[in-house]
Amino acid sequence: MSSTIWSVDEHLEDILAAVKPLEPIELQLLDAQGCVLVEDITVQIALPPFDNSSMDGYAVRTSDVAGASEEFPAVLTVVGDVAAGSGGTLRVGPGEAARIMTGAPLPPGAEAVVPVEWTDGGSGGGPAVTMRAASGAPEGASGEVRVHRPVEARAHVRARGSDVQAGDLALESGTVLGPPQIGLLAAVGRATVKVRPRPRVVVLSTGSELVQPGEPLSAGQIFDSNSFALTAAARHAGAIAYRVGAVTDDADTLRATIEDQLIRADMIVTTGGVSVGAYDVVKEALSSVGEGDDTGGGVDFRKLAMQPGKPQGFGSIGPEHTPLLALPGNPVSSYVSFELFVRPAIRALMGLKDVHRPKVRATLSADKPLSSPSGKRQFLRGAYDEAAGTVTPVGGTGSHLVAALARADALIVVPEDTTELEPGAEAEVVLLG
Amino acid sequence: MSSTIWSVDEHLEDILAAVKPLEPIELQLLDAQGCVLVEDITVQIALPPFDNSSMDGYAVRTSDVAGASEEFPAVLTVVGDVAAGSGGTLRVGPGEAARIMTGAPLPPGAEAVVPVEWTDGGSGGGPAVTMRAASGAPEGASGEVRVHRPVEARAHVRARGSDVQAGDLALESGTVLGPPQIGLLAAVGRATVKVRPRPRVVVLSTGSELVQPGEPLSAGQIFDSNSFALTAAARHAGAIAYRVGAVTDDADTLRATIEDQLIRADMIVTTGGVSVGAYDVVKEALSSVGEGDDTGGGVDFRKLAMQPGKPQGFGSIGPEHTPLLALPGNPVSSYVSFELFVRPAIRALMGLKDVHRPKVRATLSADKPLSSPSGKRQFLRGAYDEAAGTVTPVGGTGSHLVAALARADALIVVPEDTTELEPGAEAEVVLLG
Incomplete structure (x- = not known):
């Protein structure tokens, strides 16, 4: 027990110096949401991987539609459909057109795409507003089409590699994976990705006065609220948080509970029992941890020059030296302490650069x-x-x-x-x- | 098929007029995080429920310590410990003190608490910095204590009801439940709470060209990225999102897939197949839904005066009239459409007042x-x-x-x-x- 008073900044600095980012693991894309990437993602194949149409329309040779107008349309023979996903055996020769769908590969021989709205859609009538579904009107893939406007070469064609080229750096190590980054990873063909996982944070409150909400209160008792507020706050900070019910003020029980929980904890957060009272069980239980030869670290209890939240404990516990933050038991003290110390620690475990609230x-x-x-x-x-x-x-x-x-x-x-x-x-x- | 062009605002207005907040359900506190409360929470018992100590120290009668100093301490007989959670059978008489812990009920007879640092802690020596743990030094609950400073009545006592009084409104219907609100609900004894649940959103992409990331690509194929990006985005917006793999451009398959998914969907989001092509399967499959006598609603396909994202579908489907948003298939179009239309719809289902991005x-x-x-x-x-x-x-x-x-x-x-x-x-x- 030292009577030194520590500053908020010193305590935070000690915590952040001790808490190291979790080891990276390979996760399925959607499990990696919100996590920090730890590899550079290089594009293996260009996007798009092939020249393709940006419109529903007709793939044509530009010279065949030069000078075309609604009055004097170019009349082309439709040689078939190129649907998206088509392997592409069609070829467009002079005087020919292939009906083509958005995203479908530009067939050999074609130089540009005429949108369907610039044609009669094969109807023999006025300008089309849409194609008829192939399933109900298979004849649309054959016959003739009247084209009402000329197009330049490459018009309505998305060029191979116009989004990214093979060899490009798609995402840099250190990127936080939000929805668009996950979309990009999928687009370049990644099913899994190497990231720092979300930390598993075990939250437990201590105090013989604590009763589970919903249960009856006896004299001298209050409802346990800290374990709920801090579990929710840990989840909000990005952790996978486990709430352990309130533990009674008995050192052996607390020690056994914490030892049980170590298996699923990247960090342990306790509330209560850290002050100068005769039943401050967290201090009592954890001061002896780290003194034997088989356990790691040890927990240091301090007084900080802050209000609320003066008594604080921090250290590590168990064979893996799992970080443990022991917060005071008053609800506001514990919440403020969470914001100041636990949230940055969770974000440091995630490998985030920006661990602080704005x-x-x-x-x-x-x-x-x-x-x-x-x-x-x-x-x-x-x-x-x-x-x-x-x-x-x-x-x-x-x-x-x-x-x-x-x-x-x-x-x-x-x-x-x-x-x-x-x-x-x-x-x-x-x-x- | 209408050739009317709709504005972004008209389309959004139609969606928000049709999407109603989900029916409330009773959820466990930690499952209600991020949800909107739909009941006023009235305090049943005052917080704190009893006068209690805000310090570790000694519960005393003020007249017994009047004029006390380190030089001339008041010497009191320690009648026992009052720990937090204590039922309280102790009584403090004249010339007596009870050792009391933070949060423990002020015993009858006592009028104030003297912090342990203002006493000798029962040691007979100088000012104490801490109590010794009761487990190792049970004698601290008896003997004598020397008090070095006087206290006023109610000093270091938190009065019953000083946080909230029975009958107070703790939280208003409409409150979004973040960590402090969940803490407050626990503190007032609520184990469960009535909220609008997170919507279950089923995301599926359509397109015969789509291949699952990680699988080999053949000619004309690309990786499915929309279903990943939108599932992640739906989760980020607050939904429980299920990603269904890409569905091939076949109307029967799509219809069967959507019908299968209805059981777990509060909303369905599709991408692709909404434009004017001959294989625009979403349009084809869903235009016929709602025409029979056993299915609900129907999906309307529109052209919007926006770029990207011109073709859009919206309506409802199935016996429960589950809302369905059909987005275009281009990755940027679908993502922008999600932001403009799906995210507000998800937040409207949650009952949030503020459905828009800043x-x-x-x-x-x-x-x-x-x-x-x-x-x-x-x-x-x-x-x-x-x-x-x-x-x-x-x-x-x-x-x-x-x-x-x-x-x-x-x-x-x-x-x-x-x-x-x-x-x-x-x-x-x-x-x-």
């Missing part, structure tokens, strides 16, 4: 000055108004005020050396989004 | 003017720079350019009546986030 500066909108203890960084719950550029405190400073927390979308940061923040002053604001 | 105005940063067809709303891929307030076009206008799409984080909107947008001009930008 920060902005906003004008404090309040009836009276905010007071803050000297030497402590205070985090107040606030409601941010982007349009007005203001932030308004929500609720009080109490670390048990969960109702106010649920109305906040930002944290107002009052620095260590500021003891009073006047209405109208500029404040740093962390957006919880 | 829009900003930004200065066009480009080497040359952007040209846009008259009468069409054009959506160009762009990279948005928030700090500079600029947007830069990425890639070209081709609807097959998936590589550029993967580098974009915004859509640049060029209105119907604008045919040229000069560098430095102000443009509307949709942030894809």
Whole structure:
């Protein structure tokens, strides 16, 4: 037990220095959503892989339709259909046209595509608005077509490689895979991809006073809320989070529970039991871990110069040296601690470069000055108004005020050396989004 | 088949008029994350439910510690421990103190809590920095304690109901449940909650040219990418999305596949087969649906005054009138169509009030003017720079350019009546986030 007081930044720095990105694994594309790519993706085949039509129409030789007009159409013999996915055995000779669909390969001999709307569609009548379905009108793939307008060479043709060429770098290592990146990976033929997986985070709350919501409360008991809020927050941060029910204030039970959970944990988050009380079980249970010869790391308990959230524990546990963050038990303290320390740790495990919430500066909108203890960084719950550029405190400073927390979308940061923040002053604001 | 041209806004309006929020269901708290609450949550019991200590320390009568100092401490008899979760049989009489932990109920007779740091912690020595664990030092719950400072009545006591009172409105119907709201629901004892569920969205792509990524490509074939990109996008929008593999251009197969999927679909999204070609299977298969007497709705195929994404289908299908959006098959067209029409529809199914992506105005940063067809709303891929307030076009206008799409984080909107947008001009930008 040290009586040193650590700053918020020192504690965060120690956590981020210790938490290493997870080892990459090969995942199916849709399982890799939101993950960080750890390989450069080079294009194996050009996109598109072949010249193809960008319209439904007729593949023609340009000289055959030179000077064509609605009054004096070029009349061509339709030699067949080229549907998308067609292997392509058709050839377009002089005076011929192939009916062609969007995405279908331009057949040999053809130089351009005339959209169906520039033809009679084989009807012998006026300009077509559409083709008739091949299944109901197979005769559309034969007979004659009247073309009403000339086209230039390559008109309505997407050239092979016009999107990407073989050998191009499609995606760089370090890219976060959102929907368009997943689409691109599929388009270049990748079924799986090497990424850092989502971390599996085990969340457990401690306290003999905690009762599962929905169960009856006895005297001196409250409902467990931290394990719910933090599991949801871990998922929102990108983790696969497992909520373990509240554990009673007994060191052996807690140790056994944590040891059981290690098998599925890339990180463990506890709440409660980290302060100076006689039943602070997390401190008691984990202070002895790491002292034997078979367990890893050890957990360090500190006092931080912050409010709320002064008592914090961080270290690693078990043979794999699984990171463990021990947060205080007050609901607001634990939530603020999550935002400041656990969320960045989760994002560091994912290999993300940007582990922090966005920060902005906003004008404090309040009836009276905010007071803050000297030497402590205070985090107040606030409601941010982007349009007005203001932030308004929500609720009080109490670390048990969960109702106010649920109305906040930002944290107002009052620095260590500021003891009073006047209405109208500029404040740093962390957006919880 | 109508030759009317519809505007983007008309089409979106028709979709949002037809898509109704899903019926609410009762879900476990952690399954309700991101969902919209459809009941007012009234507090059943006050929070905290009882006066409790905000510190680890000693519960005392204020008159017993009046005038206490380190030099002249008040010496009190420790009558026992009050741990968190304690049922509370202890009573603090004159000259007595109970050792009390954070969150534990203030025992009868006590009026305030003295933090352990303001006492000798029962050691008989100087000021304590911590309590010793009760398990290792049970004697701490008895003997004497020296108190070094006086306290006012109610000091370090959180009053019953100081967070919320019984009868208070904790959360209003319509609230989106993020982590703090889930924490609050747990804190007030709710195990389950009535919300609109996440919509189940079935995504399928159509096209005989489509090959599953990872499989070999034959002549005229490309990899299916739309079903991957749109499934990922639907998940990102909040849906539970199921990717059905690419379906070949055969109306019976497509109809059978869609009918099979209806059982698990709150919405169906298809790509491809909606244009004017002879093998546009979605149009062919779904135009006949709704004509019989046992199926619902029907799907309307339209041309929109937009680029990319001109051909679009929308309607409903099956006995439950499940909404179906039929998007064009070009990867960029389908992705832009998703953003404009499917994402708002998913969010409308969820009952969210704000169904749209954020829009900003930004200065066009480009080497040359952007040209846009008259009468069409054009959506160009762009990279948005928030700090500079600029947007830069990425890639070209081709609807097959998936590589550029993967580098974009915004859509640049060029209105119907604008045919040229000069560098430095102000443009509307949709942030894809």
